Amino acid sequence: MSNPLTDPTSDPTSGSGSGSGSGSGKSSGVRAGSASGSPAGSPRTSPGVSPGGGDHLDISRRRLLGTVGAAGAAGLVIGAAGGAGIAAAVSEDGSAAGAAGPGALTSVGATQVAFHGRHQPGITTPLQSRGHLVAFDLAPGAGRKEAAALLRRWSATARTLMAGKAPAGDTGIALDAGPSSLTVTFGFGRTFFDRTGLASRRPSQLDPLPAFSSDAVDPKRSEGDLWVQIGADDALVAFHALRALQKDAGDAARVRWQMNGFNRSAGATARPTTARNLMGQVDGTNNPKPTDPDFDRRIFVPAGAAGAQEWMAGGSYAVVRRIRMLLDDWDQLSQEGQERVIGRRKADGAPLSGGSETTPLDLNKTGPDGKLLVPDNAHARISAPEQNGGAAMLRRPFSFHDGIGADGTPDAGLLFVCWQADPLRGFVPVQRKLDRGDALSKFVRHESSGLFAVPGGAPEGEYVGQRLLEA
Amino acid sequence: MSNPLTDPTSDPTSGSGSGSGSGSGKSSGVRAGSASGSPAGSPRTSPGVSPGGGDHLDISRRRLLGTVGAAGAAGLVIGAAGGAGIAAAVSEDGSAAGAAGPGALTSVGATQVAFHGRHQPGITTPLQSRGHLVAFDLAPGAGRKEAAALLRRWSATARTLMAGKAPAGDTGIALDAGPSSLTVTFGFGRTFFDRTGLASRRPSQLDPLPAFSSDAVDPKRSEGDLWVQIGADDALVAFHALRALQKDAGDAARVRWQMNGFNRSAGATARPTTARNLMGQVDGTNNPKPTDPDFDRRIFVPAGAAGAQEWMAGGSYAVVRRIRMLLDDWDQLSQEGQERVIGRRKADGAPLSGGSETTPLDLNKTGPDGKLLVPDNAHARISAPEQNGGAAMLRRPFSFHDGIGADGTPDAGLLFVCWQADPLRGFVPVQRKLDRGDALSKFVRHESSGLFAVPGGAPEGEYVGQRLLEA
Numbered sequence: 007m008s009n010p011l012t013d014p015t016s017d018p019t020s021g022s023g024s025g026s027g028s029g030s031g032k033s034s035g036v037r038a039g040s041a042s043g044s045p046a047g048s049p050r051t052s053p054g055v056s057p058g059g060g061d062h063l064d065i066s067r068r069r070l071l072g073t074v075g076a077a078g079a080a081g082l083v084i085g086a087a088g089g090a091g092i093a094a095a096v097s098e099d100g101s102a103a104g105a106a107g108p109g110a111l112t113s114v115g116a117t118q119v120a121f122h123g124r125h126q127p128g129i130t131t132p133l134q135s136r137g138h139l140v141a142f143d144l145a146p147g148a149g150r151k152e153a154a155a156l157l158r159r160w161s162a163t164a165r166t167l168m169a170g171k172a173p174a175g176d177t178g179i180a181l182d183a184g185p186s187s188l189t190v191t192f193g194f195g196r197t198f199f200d201r202t203g204l205a206s207r208r209p210s211q212l213d214p215l216p217a218f219s220s221d222a223v224d225p226k227r228s229e230g231d232l233w234v235q236i237g238a239d240d241a242l243v244a245f246h247a248l249r250a251l252q253k254d255a256g257d258a259a260r261v262r263w264q265m266n267g268f269n270r271s272a273g274a275t276a277r278p279t280t281a282r283n284l285m286g287q288v289d290g291t292n293n294p295k296p297t298d299p300d301f302d303r304r305i306f307v308p309a310g311a312a313g314a315q316e317w318m319a320g321g322s323y324a325v326v327r328r329i330r331m332l333l334d335d336w337d338q339l340s341q342e343g344q345e346r347v348i349g350r351r352k353a354d355g356a357p358l359s360g361g362s363e364t365t366p367l368d369l370n371k372t373g374p375d376g377k378l379l380v381p382d383n384a385h386a387r388i389s390a391p392e393q394n395g396g397a398a399m400l401r402r403p404f405s406f407h408d409g410i411g412a413d414g415t416p417d418a419g420l421l422f423v424c425w426q427a428d429p430l431r432g433f434v435p436v437q438r439k440l441d442r443g444d445a446l447s448k449f450v451r452h453e454s455s456g457l458f459a460v461p462g463g464a465p466e467g468e469y470v471g472q473r474l475l476e477a
Numbered sequence: 478m479s480n481p482l483t484d485p486t487s488d489p490t491s492g493s494g495s496g497s498g499s500g501s502g503k504s505s506g507v508r509a510g511s512a513s514g515s516p517a518g519s520p521r522t523s524p525g526v527s528p529g530g531g532d533h534l535d536i537s538r539r540r541l542l543g544t545v546g547a548a549g550a551a552g553l554v555i556g557a558a559g560g561a562g563i564a565a566a567v568s569e570d571g572s573a574a575g576a577a578g579p580g581a582l583t584s585v586g587a588t589q590v591a592f593h594g595r596h597q598p599g600i601t602t603p604l605q606s607r608g609h610l611v612a613f614d615l616a617p618g619a620g621r622k623e624a625a626a627l628l629r630r631w632s633a634t635a636r637t638l639m640a641g642k643a644p645a646g647d648t649g650i651a652l653d654a655g656p657s658s659l660t661v662t663f664g665f666g667r668t669f670f671d672r673t674g675l676a677s678r679r680p681s682q683l684d685p686l687p688a689f690s691s692d693a694v695d696p697k698r699s700e701g702d703l704w705v706q707i708g709a710d711d712a713l714v715a716f717h718a719l720r721a722l723q724k725d726a727g728d729a730a731r732v733r734w735q736m737n738g739f740n741r742s743a744g745a746t747a748r749p750t751t752a753r754n755l756m757g758q759v760d761g762t763n764n765p766k767p768t769d770p771d772f773d774r775r776i777f778v779p780a781g782a783a784g785a786q787e788w789m790a791g792g793s794y795a796v797v798r799r800i801r802m803l804l805d806d807w808d809q810l811s812q813e814g815q816e817r818v819i820g821r822r823k824a825d826g827a828p829l830s831g832g833s834e835t836t837p838l839d840l841n842k843t844g845p846d847g848k849l850l851v852p853d854n855a856h857a858r859i860s861a862p863e864q865n866g867g868a869a870m871l872r873r874p875f876s877f878h879d880g881i882g883a884d885g886t887p888d889a890g891l892l893f894v895c896w897q898a899d900p901l902r903g904f905v906p907v908q909r910k911l912d913r914g915d916a917l918s919k920f921v922r923h924e925s926s927g928l929f930a931v932p933g934g935a936p937e938g939e940y941v942g943q944r945l946l947e948a
Contacts, residue, residue: 114585114744135606135712135742140881177808178757178823182746240745241606242753245878245889249804252881264881271606271742273585274711275653284716286649333720337648352649407716408879410611410723410735418716 114239114272115184121165123463124320125306126470128191129402129425130296133281134237136244137267137404139326139421140252141195141230141456142259150202152258153232154475157192159254160234161469164190167247175253180246186239188247192470193233193324193458201231207474209315211323211428212459218441220452227328227454230262235324235423237404239272263454265328267404267421280355280363284405284418285336285449287348288355291363292390294398304398307427307462317473320462322425325399325433328406328454331419336449347445349384357386369393383445389436399424399432419450429457585710585743586655592636594934595791596777597941599662600873600896601767604752605708607715608738608875610797610892611723612666612701612927613730621673623729624703625946628663630725631705632940635661638718646724651717657710659718663941664704664795664929672702678945680786682794682899683930689912691923698799698925701733706795706894708875710743734925736799738875738892751826751834755876755889756807756920758819759826762834763861765869775869778898778933788944791933793896796870796904799877799925802890807920818916820855828857840864854916860907870895870903890921900928 119127144153166173170185199208234251238244252261269281283289294301302308309319336344341352349367350357359368359379367390371379380387391398402425407418426432440447464470590598615624637644641656670679705722709715723732740752754760765772773779780790807815816822820829820838830839830850838861842850851858862869873896878889897903911918935941 112744114742115746136739176757177804178812179753179755181753181757181824183741184745184747186742186745240742241739242741242755242876243745245755245876249808249887252885253808261881261885266878266880268607268712270654270713271585271657271711272744273583274655274657274714275586276655282650282652282713284650284713286647286652333648337720337724341649353652405713405716407737409737410732414723414732416720 115186117187117239118170118185119168119187119189121161121168121190121464122466125322126191126460126463127168128189128235128237129305129322129400129460131187131189131237133269133402133404134187134189134244135239135269135271136237136241137269137421138234138236138244138248138264139267139404139423140234140236140248140264141262142232142234142255143262144198144201144231144259145257148201148258150204150475153198153202154472156232156255156258157471157475158469160190160192160251161464163250163254164192164247164470167243167250173250177246177249179249180240180243183240183243186243188238188243189236190247190251191235191324191460193235193460194471194474195230195233195456195458197229198231202475204474207315207317207477209318209459211430212457215325215429215434215455215457216438218437218452220441220447221455222451222453223455224453227263227265229456232259233324233326233456233458233460265406265421266408267406269404281403283403283420284331284333284407285344286352287344288350288352288363289403289420290401291350291355292386293401304427304432305400305425315474317471317477318459318461322427322460323429323432324456324458324460325422325424325426325429326454326456326458327422327452329420329422330417330451330453332415332449332451333418334415346381347385347449349380349386358384381445383443385440385444385446388439388444394435394439397431397435399426399436425460586657588658588710589641589656590639590658590660592632592639592661592935593937596793597662597931597934598639599660599706599708600776600793600871600931602658602660602708604740604873604875605658605660605715606710606740606742607708607712608740608892609705609707609715609719609735610738610875610894611705611707611719611735612733613703613705613726614733615669615672615702615730616728619672619729621675621946624669624673625943627703627726627729628942628946629940631661631663631722632935634721634725635663635718635941638714638721644721648717648720650720651711651714654711654714657714659709659714660707661718661722662706662795662931664706664931665942665945666701666704666927666929668700669702673946675945678786678788678948680789680930682901683928686796686900686905686926686928687909689908689923691912691918692926693922693924694926695924698734698736700927703730704795704797704927704929704931736877736892737879738877740875752874754874754891755802755804755878756815757823758815759821759823759834760874760891761872762821762826763857765871775898775903776871776896786945788942788948789930789932793898793931794900794903795927795929795931796893796895796897796900797925797927797929798893798923800891800893801888801922801924803886803920803922804889805886817852818856818920820851820857829855852916854914856911856915856917859910859915865906865910868902868906870897870907896931 119131121127163173167180168185168188168190170183170188172178172181194212196208196212196214199205199212236244236247236251238247248264255261280288280290294304298304305322307318307321307323309316339347345351345358350363355363357365357367357380359365359371367380367386369378369380369387369390369392373379387393402423404421404423405418406421407416410416424433461471461474464472590602592598634644638651639656639659639661641654641659643649643652665683667679667683667685670676670683707715707718707722709718719735726732751759751761765775769775776793778789778792778794780787810818812823816829821827821834822829826834828836828838828851830836830842838851838857840849840851840858840861840863844850858864873894875892875894876889877892878887881887895904932942932945935943
């Protein structure tokens, strides 16, 4: 078998003919690379307000990945050099306004993210409206061989599903739907390497995170041998993927924990803006942008870097935390009080030192009373890169809400996921600082924690993690 | 105070000026009546495959409420007589393809459902992609006066939020977003009437449902004095409404139970089709259509009906059940086995007796082997109206998924919500029949149950339930 992805149990080509692919131009046309385009933290970005530059094709990609309706996306792409494939896929709607037939998918359903590439999807892909995080532990007795077979199966399934096709023996939950920007991202936890006899290849970046004084971490909902992140702009497409991947695990691995999240729906906001969290705050303004000159260096493990494991080239490290928000306490603050905790205005995310959302914080500016406009303990000050030796991470979270407890308080907050080339130069220094003096910390509680090595994307014909598992 | 809705604590006009309304033509233009348009069971309907008729404006409404992108919606509406207001709201995108500015909402965000009307919203409104169900019990000591004040506050908040505006003291969670088809629907449980001294006005339709042998109902997640159904096409808009309504409850009522649900995202499917559930089955094909001549009589309580409480005129009764699906068991059946349990084909929902999704079941047709094509115990046969003296209800469910349990099985299924003028001529006879011999029953478990009287919609200047509480 020359192509390790063509596993007989999950050969994409053997999927049901009545699979979810419909709209003939879709699967070849709408293919958006995950390694360029929109920054994850401000996913709903149109060209007009986009942070950073990008060439024309980049803009059209970003446009397609954003939340504009079919008219905007198709119109822009039709006018863009090199966008013919994309235009063909959506022009059923866009080119004949008033006569769109029932065969047309809107960009919400039609958008397809590439599985293969230098990086895995789901890192710089714009935030999807629905997400599942799930950790698996290898079953007793399962080792490197079973893990390799599992990653092969998982990769084949992810590739099939992300193309909007149905795997063999499909549950049918996503029948009718387009790929809906589905992404599946795979990572390895610290414990994976001992269980597979690969301890010598475990990166030092997976050393346990330091304990933070404000942590209230539940080990049962933390860590895990394997981690899978699923995102899609349709809840049934996301759930379908979760079921398929769990089924693939078979006897090799069992679910350790699983969490559900969400973000704003495509098209729900007028101005594409940075995401808002359940505290009502604009969240993610200071995210590094893929167009920043040092973006790749900060977020992705370079090939041949000193001390790095070569199998992690093009990969990234994900820190995953379930951060409960104490919303009833938070809502008792006045809006002004909340803004002083954050250091930014609630309405538009602008720093309290003035300007608009994208204006840099002026950390030294004082008001008429001589006090700092961005308070000493404001979250935005303490987490600012310039206060942390330039430490930066790409935050790409989902919100969560798991109901209302017996005491009437919501079990809700942020499924924090952040990405960096090295947690010791990303999450750790920033969280250490926040842990000491962040005004926000009394309104949040870190209830779980995980750290995962997310290898680079699989080239065509390989599966994710193959360079670790078959080297 | 001549208008009971203008309560000083929740006056819609006192909301923050930086509220979520943006796009100037939106709030007046995009207003879709809930009493006409798409049937709830096949929400993603375009004119081409729409069940039933409707005049031109109906079609444009339905279109707007469907999943076509801005191009389709705007294009159609621009060409439709009487659609000027709607066109104005979305034409920023549609009229200038390629130059859509950052001020344009797509139809997902811009669609607004009317709060006032003959019926409450959220009954015939197309299924939204996100839903919250929540039951409240009145606090000890709270009676009719407190309940009336609460319904007044709730109605004012619902009206404000459904218009895409922010209530006073807003949390800001939905800032930036359009109304996103938000609906809020209020109902009264059986226990409400004793606690408010209104037992004489309790409709007999609220008599307890009979016990069904297959029920495994948890009382703590069942019934309740008050019930609120929230739906929206954006998860933050829906959560925002849940928070605001819970805050309104103040000291008068506390949450008894709360559940989260979802449906397909607008735009995720190519052909607008009937919803699919987490078993992968097309679900809701046989729903009554608003265009059926007897739709109103079956679903809504008529004015002046014998034995009906006059305050329920224009109202409906909701049966609410958390139906857990035993998906691992289900998935062990072959596709053919699943189809025989349901009596319909999985791919397209067509009856096993032949035809397409909308073809009536032929209950007597046999195959070459002489056996019934739709088996004796098939779900579709047993629940067919012709097998139940014409009993019919409007099913308008959400799917739910609350994670994966310690045993690896998903806590997932259907938040079943059905609507009828009288449960004894809708849910009860059908469920009684299913309870006896439905092949599906071994794959589902009814884990909670509620029955609520949902009064008619509030006319302008009134609040929901006023004719009960202030008569």
